[in-house]
Structure formats: C-alpha cells, structure tokens
Amino acid sequence: MLRKLLEFSGINPQRLQMSWVSASEGKKFADVITGITKELKEIGPQNAYLREAV
Amino acid sequence: MSIQKLKDEAARALGRKDVKYLIGYKKGSYGFRVSPAFIEPKEDVDQLIMSPLCNMSLVKYVMMEEALPSLTEQAKKPSKIAIVARGCDSRAINLLLEEKGVPREKLYIIGVSCTGAIDQRKIEARFPQVTEPAEVTEENGNYIINVNGQVHTVPKEELLADLCKLCRYPTPVIYDKLIGDKLPTKPFHYDEIKAFEALPLEERLAFWQQQFTKCVRCYACRNVCPLCYSTICSLESLTPQWLRRSVDTSENFMFQIIRTFHLAGRCIGCGECERVCPMNLPLMKLNRKLAQDAKLLFGYDSGTDPKAKPLLTTFHSEDPQDFIL
C-alpha cells in the first residue's frame, strides 16, 4: 500500500522495492541488489520533494 | 428524522444513572456554524440540533486525551458518555472498538441516519459574510435556508459536501438507539481516484508539490482526526525526531504521507481533515486512495464490524504479494 501511495504522490514506484532474503542466501542478496541498482541507474536521480540545500 | 425524537432520546439517555454527559450538536456562534454541545444530566436538551449544517464529527471527543472533566460531582458512579453519531461517525466508533481504543460499555450511541451535510465553504461562498445565526432544513432534494430574515431554496447538490456525495453508509452501523429510517448502503466507487491515477507521474508530482508547499503544518488535520489518538505523535516527537520543524515542501510531504499511511486501512472517510484544513488541501484524495486499495487489494472496508481485526495487523496467504521481488 505504501508503494501505491508513493506512486499516487508522483514518486516512481520502482524506487521502493521489497524482497525477503535470509542471511544464508548470499547469491540472492547479490542478485537483488545488482538488479535494483541497475533499475535505479536507468531511472536516474530522485528529484521529488527534495530538501533545500544550505 | 425527527428532531423531537432525538431530543427525547437524549433526555432518556441523560436520565440513565450511568451516563455522565452527552455529546451532540447545537447552534454555532454565527452564520452557518454548528458547535459541539456537551450536555450534562439536568441540563436542557432543547439546545440540541440536527440539521444539514452538522458537518463535523463528534467522535474525536471520545478519545481526547484529557478526559473531559465533569462539571458536576458525578464522576465516580456514571461511566458512559452518550454520543450522537451519523453514519461515518459510527464507523469511526467501530474502528476505535476494533483497535480496543475504547471499551464498548463506555459508549451509549444514539445513531442518526444522515442524508448528507453541507460544505461550509460552498454555503459561505453562496451567502458571504453572514453573522446572524442561520438555519437550514432539507426538503425534497432542496435545502431551505433561512438567513438574515429571508428564506432561500437551493438544490441540494449545489451545497452538499463532495464527500457526502460518495458516502456509502448513511445509516450508522452500530448504535444503541437509532433515530430516523434505515437507509440503504450505497455502492463502492472511487472514480475520481482512478482518474487521478491515470495522470502521468510528472503531473501527479507537480500537483502534490504545489499542495504540500501550501501546508502550514498547523497539525489541525491530525488533531481533528477521530482515529488519531496516540499520546505522543511520531510526527511531533523530538526524541527521536523523525520530522524537522521547518515548514517546507519536503518536510510537509513527509508529514502528510506518514499521516496518511498511519490511516492506511483505517480511514473511514469522514473528511474532517479536509474540512478543517485552513489552506484547503485535498487531503481526502490521499485517504481515499488508500481506502480504495484496502478494498481492492484486501477486500477490507474499515469500520463496518467492531469485531473485525485491523487490516494491517492481519495476514492471509491470499494477500497479494506481487510487489515482492
């Protein structure tokens, strides 16, 4: 539901991902992170609702 | 709905040995306002009103953190408060019961079937700057408005609150006594949410960024919500501090999204948050989005059954899991 709410507010839902990975699933963890990183690199930097720079 | 029947029932409720006071509506201090009324036993129930101008929810007062002090010294014996509840109010009460916020024995609920309330902004735009108290009744799809010595007839849909047009439970779903006829429940429809979802991502972002810039973080939306009754609000907490006190688009976004999410699967659509917002933010858009998702994803309709379990505390194996990698 959070993902849908963020999407409703104009944030790309791909930026919130969830996966169950146990400590002993090393390969799965690496795959999940690599996959998400690749996706995010394609979407580009987040620029919604940014804090002001000082 | 007969106002006399309501007053009679109120008098009966106040005559019970276990009722401390009754929360209802009375005439406001000017124009088209109504005010909450806190009536003690032996006080006059004649001040009670029930009209299309009763557009505020009284359920908030059930959970106000400082227990409303009794003006007379009857605090020890009676243990109930009587409350006038419309359809949406009754669902809020159900949710409080679900979440064990208040025991059922604490409440004597006088349910009132509701055919909708007037939007304050609409009627004040139609009849601006009215100071003398005005009266409104409903007849045959029109509002009969008595203001400044003149009587006007206005079609109901011009002044009816938008949220009331989408109401699904006009008759309370829980009560000790019902005043008025049992009205049928209405179908589920969230067209305006679907229309907004169909807009491109950038447009949605631009819309909300503009809205969240207007927010002044007065916390009225949170304060008025009948379902917000934490003793310490996480959005105001300083230890730990989750949100900065600066008021800007970024912090406001976090405030509103977190607040909305705290109502995920809980909001019963009374619309108080939107009604009270001094900057006219469309807060119900966010709440209705989640209410739609609760229904579509989990088949859950909040506040319809006091024995139901709160949505986000339950898990069923059939729950959608396609978002998990």
Next chain:
Amino acid sequence: MDVFTLKKDSLQDFLSTLSAAYQLWAPLQKDGDTLFEPVLDCRNNLPDLDHQAKIIKHAIFPQTEPLFSYDQNDQIQAPGFGDMKQAVLFGVRPCDARSLTLLDQVFAGDVPDPYYMSRRDKAILIGIACTDPFANCFCTSVGGTPCGREGLDLLCTDLGNRYLVAVLSEKGKEIINKASSLFTAAPAEDIKRGAELAQNAERGIRRHIDLAGVTDTLGKIFEHPVWKKMTLKCIGCGICTYTCPTCYCFDIQDEPMAKKRGRRVRVWDSCMYKEYTLHASGHNPRPTRIERLKNRIYHKFKFNVDTHGAFGCVGCGRCITLCPVNEDIIENLLAVKGAA
C-alpha cells in the same frame, strides 16, 4: 496630508511598476482561497481585495527562518540582510497593519530582533480600507477601526471605479513618486466620500463586545470553572495561533544538512500544543487544553495589557472563522465577563 486618486484601470500598471522596483506582496486567489504571497506575475495575478487573506504576518515574520548556517570547520554564516530587497505589501487591512505595530512591541523593543527588523524596516505597507467588514470582524471592540491608518504608509479606499489614496508617511510618498503619472490630486468630493465610507464602515461592524474591565476581571478568575466549560470543544489544533496576526511564539531548532553543513532555524510554534510548555523534567505546567486556552486569552487580554499597554488582539476574526469546532473568542470573553 496628500490625497490622490488612482483609477482602478491603472491598478495593474501601478503594481507592475512596483514589482519592478520592490518585492511585491498582495492577497492572491489560489485554489479558491486568498493567500498573501509574493506577486510573481503582475499581468495575470490581480490582487483579491474582496476576501480576507488567510495569514499575512509571514511577510515580515516567516514561518521558517534560517538564522544561520554552520559547517564542520566552525564557519558560521548569517543571512545577508543587506541584500534583502525592499518589500511593498499591498492590500493590507488596517487590523493587520495594526497587528504589526503590536508585534513591534515584542521584536523591536529593548533588544531588537535583527531578523524581524530587517524585513520590517524594508517593508512599505499599502492598506485597503475595509468599507464592508467581514462576518466576524470586531476591530472596533479592541481599539481599532475598519478604515484605520495606524501602521500604514498609504491607505486606499474603494470609491467604485477608482481608489482614494491617502499618503500617510514619507515611504508612502516615495511610492507615489515612483508611479506619479498614474495619480491625480483627489477632488474634495472624493475625500468627503472617503470619510463617509469610513464612518459607515464602523457601523458595518457586526460583532461587538464591551471589553471595559475585562483585564481586571481576568486578574481575579484564574481558578474559575468557566475555563473548563469554555474548553470542552477545543481540539488543540493550533489554527487560531497560526492565522492570528498578533501571535508570535516560535521554536528554534538545529538541522544537520548534507555535506557536513547544518543550519539553525526559527519556526512558528503554538501555545495550544501540549509540548509547548513541556519541561525537560517531564512536568508540564499547562497539562490540559483548559490551561492552554486560558493562557491564550490571558496573554491577549491581560498579560499584553500589563506589559505593553494594549490588547494583543486586533479583532480580525480569523480565529473565529477558521476554528474547526467553533471556539469563538467573543463568546469566550462574554463568559469571562459573566464570571466576574
């Protein structure tokens, strides 16, 4: 005192001229509300002078004001007040102008607040006379008047297709000179009409309360049960304090930012919130809404009188109009008087 005429047709030109030389603020229509904001586009944004702007004090006393920024090398950077542009606040109601003179008693007193003063000194106030007061206005009960001049540099009175513009200060004169071609000397009948409208406006105020003796009464009824009854419906939301032109309570917080920098900000706070008087020990001298509502009324109608000699209220009526549960300060003051 010089009085001029400005045709309504020339208003847009006047505002355009001003926005070129100053930072121009005006009441603007946004999503069905009237908000007092900087004017970014004069051509498409004519001021809304028919409705009461929600909040205006943020033009001088912003809701979030960075006090200074700091970095890991102990470099502190205060904001550059010298760079701030002069501001013209257009469409200010007499009550709001009066409220600034009341805020001055707090921020421009023995220890002037440089953040407030920098904006205050650079602000030029062009008022609009209230010839048709709003539903909950009660300025006449607290020492004000709907067409008052206190605190203003110019006062415009609507005469139909033109404004009567009275010059009330040197700053006001400077404004007229910037757009002198748009102004003509006002004829005697216009000046007379302006005075008539001002008198009618006082009669047009619909809500009154006689506050004689209320300060003394407050001195005697601190423990009276009237406060409990009054507070029953208050939900402690803080809208009254945020929209009140004379409320000024604030909080100061430090905010770490990215890249080893941070800043200290001053933000609005509200005495209606529980944690406003929450001590570090956990004790709270105003633990319930009763004490907090009581404090608000005391502050405005007793403490301010004792300290500064005037009610801390200008009778704008916003707290009454915008309170979601119909807490009405006039009703509350009547209850106070009744408790004497």
